[in-house]
Amino acid sequence: MTDRADNLPERRLPERARPATPPDRRPGGRTARIRAQVLDAVRAELGQHGYEGLTMEGVAARAGVHRATVYRRWQDVGGLLADLLDAAGEDDWEPPNTGSLRDDLTALNDEIQESLVTQPSIPEALMAASFRSAKAAQAQQQLWEDRYARCEVLVERAVERGDLPPHTDARRLLIAATAPVYHQLVLLRTAPDPQLPAHAATTATLAAAAGAFSRPAAGEES
Amino acid sequence: MTDRADNLPERRLPERARPATPPDRRPGGRTARIRAQVLDAVRAELGQHGYEGLTMEGVAARAGVHRATVYRRWQDVGGLLADLLDAAGEDDWEPPNTGSLRDDLTALNDEIQESLVTQPSIPEALMAASFRSAKAAQAQQQLWEDRYARCEVLVERAVERGDLPPHTDARRLLIAATAPVYHQLVLLRTAPDPQLPAHAATTATLAAAAGAFSRPAAGEES
Numbered sequence: 001m002t003d004r005a006d007n008l009p010e011r012r013l014p015e016r017a018r019p020a021t022p023p024d025r026r027p028g029g030r031t032a033r034i035r036a037q038v039l040d041a042v043r044a045e046l047g048q049h050g051y052e053g054l055t056m057e058g059v060a061a062r063a064g065v066h067r068a069t070v071y072r073r074w075q076d077v078g079g080l081l082a083d084l085l086d087a088a089g090e091d092d093w094e095p096p097n098t099g100s101l102r103d104d105l106t107a108l109n110d111e112i113q114e115s116l117v118t119q120p121s122i123p124e125a126l127m128a129a130s131f132r133s134a135k136a137a138q139a140q141q142q143l144w145e146d147r148y149a150r151c152e153v154l155v156e157r158a159v160e161r162g163d164l165p166p167h168t169d170a171r172r173l174l175i176a177a178t179a180p181v182y183h184q185l186v187l188l189r190t191a192p193d194p195q196l197p198a199h200a201a202t203t204a205t206l207a208a209a210a211g212a213f214s215r216p217a218a219g220e221e222s
Numbered sequence: 223m224t225d226r227a228d229n230l231p232e233r234r235l236p237e238r239a240r241p242a243t244p245p246d247r248r249p250g251g252r253t254a255r256i257r258a259q260v261l262d263a264v265r266a267e268l269g270q271h272g273y274e275g276l277t278m279e280g281v282a283a284r285a286g287v288h289r290a291t292v293y294r295r296w297q298d299v300g301g302l303l304a305d306l307l308d309a310a311g312e313d314d315w316e317p318p319n320t321g322s323l324r325d326d327l328t329a330l331n332d333e334i335q336e337s338l339v340t341q342p343s344i345p346e347a348l349m350a351a352s353f354r355s356a357k358a359a360q361a362q363q364q365l366w367e368d369r370y371a372r373c374e375v376l377v378e379r380a381v382e383r384g385d386l387p388p389h390t391d392a393r394r395l396l397i398a399a400t401a402p403v404y405h406q407l408v409l410l411r412t413a414p415d416p417q418l419p420a421h422a423a424t425t426a427t428l429a430a431a432a433g434a435f436s437r438p439a440a441g442e443e444s
Contacts, residue, residue, distance in 0.1 A: 052354070127409060131350035132274070137411065144410050176425050179405035180397050187349060187404055188366050188397075189359065203398050203426075203434040210428040212421075 037063040038070060039087055042080050047120035051129040054080070078135035085126060085139035089146045101158040102205040105177045108151065109197030112178060116185040117192045127186060148174055158208075165214050173213040177204035259285040260292060261309050264302050269342035273351040276302070300357035307348060307361035311368040323380040324427040327399045330373065331419030334400060338407040339414045349408060370396055380430075387436050395435040399426035 041063035045054050054077050060067040074080045096107035115123050130137040148171060155170035180200040184190045193199075207213070263285035267276050276299050282289040296302045318329035337345050352362040370393060377392035402422040406412045415421075429435070 128353035131353060141411050172421065172425075175402050175405060175410075176398075176422070179401035182409055183397060183401035183404055187408065189363050199394065199434075200398070203394075203429045206432040206434045207425045207429040210432055212425040212428045 034063075034065055034069065034073075035083070035087075038065055038074070038080070039084050041065075042084050043122055046081075046084075046122060046125045046129075050120075050125055051077075051081075051132065054129075056080075076135075078133035081126065081129050081133055081136035082139035085136065085143045089143050093147075093150065095151045095154045097154070097157070101154070101163055101208070102201050104154045104158075105201030105204060106198045108154070109178060109181050109201055112181050113185065113192060113197050116181070124186060164208055165211060167215045168208060169213040169215050173204055173208050176207065176213070177201055256285075256287055256291065256295075257305070257309075260287055260296070260302070261306050263287075264306050265344055268303075268306075268347045268351075269344060272342075272347055273299075273303075273354065276351075278302075298357075300355035303348065303351050303355055303358035304361035307358065307365045311365050315369075315372065317373045317376045319376070319379070323376070323385055323430070324423050326376045326380075327423035327426060328420045330376070331400060331403050331423055334403050335407065335414060335419050338403070346408060386430055387433060389437045390430060391435045391437050395426055395430050398429065398435070399423055 038059060041059045042054070044062060045058050049058070056070050056074075056077065057067060059080060060070040063070070070080075074083060096104045096111075098104050098107060115121060126136065126140060130140040151174050152170040155164065155168055155173055158164045159166055159168055177200055180203075181196060184196060185192065260281060263281045264276070266284060267280050271280070278292050278296075278299065279289060281302060282292040285292070292302075296305060318326045318333075320326050320329060337343060348358065348362060352359040373396050374392040377386065377390055377395055380386045381388055381390055399422055402425075403418060406418060407414065
């Protein structure tokens with residue numbers, strides 16, 4: 001749902017996978033390693049200085065990579081952010097699978113809330129950056145799309161269990177369940193409420209049971 | 223709910239209220255007029271160039287006001303944005319009153335959606351700016367608070383009509399109803415969906431009828 005992979009240390013390449021030996025000769029080996037180093041540096045710089053302080057020079061210096069390489073491959077700061085978002089979409093993240101729609105949505109919202117309240121929040125920095133860089137905005141849009149698409153299985157499982165009416169619009173349900181968390185933390189900037197993830201999940205679950213996301217003719221029931 | 227007052231031309235001072243004669247001598251008359259001119263200029267510059275292109279000089283020039291006056295009174299661009307948000311909270315906006323909770327929420331969401339899809343969208347520009355200016359962020363937070371507080375009457379009326387359980391948490395209901403509109407248009411940047419305002423309103427209404435926003439022990443029902 002979020003690019004949480006980006007701010008969890010364990011998602012970085014483990015030390016043992018980082019060759020201390022000369023560049024790997026396999027096709028893509030060195031390229032992949034440089035990308036990992038540069039994206040790690042982007043995360044670190046973004047966390048420390050925000051979008052304002054993100055520069056090609058700072059990233060190259062922190063990554064220990066030639067500036068010319070960074071410019072050639074990523075062109076500009078927008079290119080770096082776009083690649084960071086692309087990388088977040090390449091992970092093997094899967095949505096929670098607890099056996100209950102409400103608990104799945106709660107666990108999902110807990111993850112989202114945690115990624116947004118952890119300071120510095122890379123997801124929040126990326127959302128802020130997407131207002132200023134068209135490349136970052138496009139990549140952010142793709143990441144949202146990828147995360148919501150991966151979460152649809154959570155609704156499909158609830159339909160299979162008979163907990164939801166068939167023809168439930170998974171995307172609308174997922175957006176209803178998660179939007180309040182983003183709205184409160186990113187836009188309203190209210191203090192984090194530990195109850196919010198479960199409340200928002202329960203609201204969406206109750207609405208779903210009442211047919212709010214049924215297709216067709218959703219929205220005509222009440 | 224949004225600072226829609228800011229991008230609707232009719233909210234500006236009508237021409238006849240702008241003295242073509244020498245400055246009003248009443249206390250506050252000239253001050254109020256300069257403020258109106260400057261804030262009109264901020265709206266226009268923000269709509270045309272976004273936060274990036276907003277400068278004290280550009281605003282002073284467009285407003286026809288001395289730069290020194292603008293600096294003295296507003297200090298910096300963050301001060302201008304904060305005052306624009308404050309001004310939006312000083313209007314006499316009232317939430318819809320249709321006689322039905324769902325229709326009230328739909329009308330509210332229609333207003334929000336319109337304010338966000340109208341290009342240039344001043345509310346969206348202000349949200350973007352609030353990621354970069356602490357003053358703007360604080361003023362934006364106050365405006366959200368003001369708008370949601372004004373909307374609570376909409377829930378109170380539904381409780382009085384017997385359409386909702388007593389002890390319904392008005393704020394959580396309002397956030398659930400409106401969050402999907404902001405989430406889709408501001409963060410996900412999906413194409414505007416004409417059905418979205420009504421869908422989100424219906425979802426919140428169904429959830430409310432099922433007790434999702436009842437206090438205490440909300441969230442324990444399903």
